[in-house]
Amino acid sequence: MNKYGITVKFVLDDKPESFAAAIDENTKALYVESIGNPKYNVAPIPEIAKVAHDNNIPLIVDNTFGAGGYIIRLSVPSTSAQTLLSIAPPSGLEAMGRP
Numbered sequence: 001m002n003k004y005g006i007t008v009k010f011v012l013d014d015k016p017e018s019f020a021a022a023i024d025e026n027t028k029a030l031y032v033e034s035i036g037n038p039k040y041n042v043a044p045i046p047e048i049a050k051v052a053h054d055n056n057i058p059l060i061v062d063n064t065f066g067a068g069g070y071i072i073r074l075s076v077p078s079t080s081a082q083t084l085l086s087i088a089p090p091s092g093l094e095a096m097g098r099p
Contacts, residue, residue, distance in 0.1 A: 016047040023051075029058045035065040 001008065007026075011018045019030055030052045032043045045061060052059035 014041055014043045014048075016044060016051045019048055020051045020055075023055050023057070027055070027057055029060055031060045031062065033065070034061050034063045037065060040065075 009022045011022050014032075014036070019032075023030075030048065032045070032048055034045060035042055045059075049059045
């Protein structure tokens with residue numbers, strides 16, 4: 001992504017204050033997994049959404065391991081217009097049933 005001028009910062013925990021500390025003038029979005037891989041940690045989505053929205057940037061939630069968006073839809077306030085939900089099947093499901 002450096003080829004396109006895009007850089008990435010990693011936050012090593014799920015604490016909203018850690019996400020807030022990583023934001024600078026170049027931050028375009030926050031990205032979080034609803035259920036982390038490989039630790040299966042569950043992110044505090046509403047609190048991280050508040051950090052993103054207070055800084056006027058979107059939150060992107062990867063819900064690959066979630067329950068088809070069900071858990072996230074319940075935990076993110078309906079007024080969170082800047083929250084995007086990404087749902088993709090785990091890669092193991094893709095190969096199921098193939099020879």
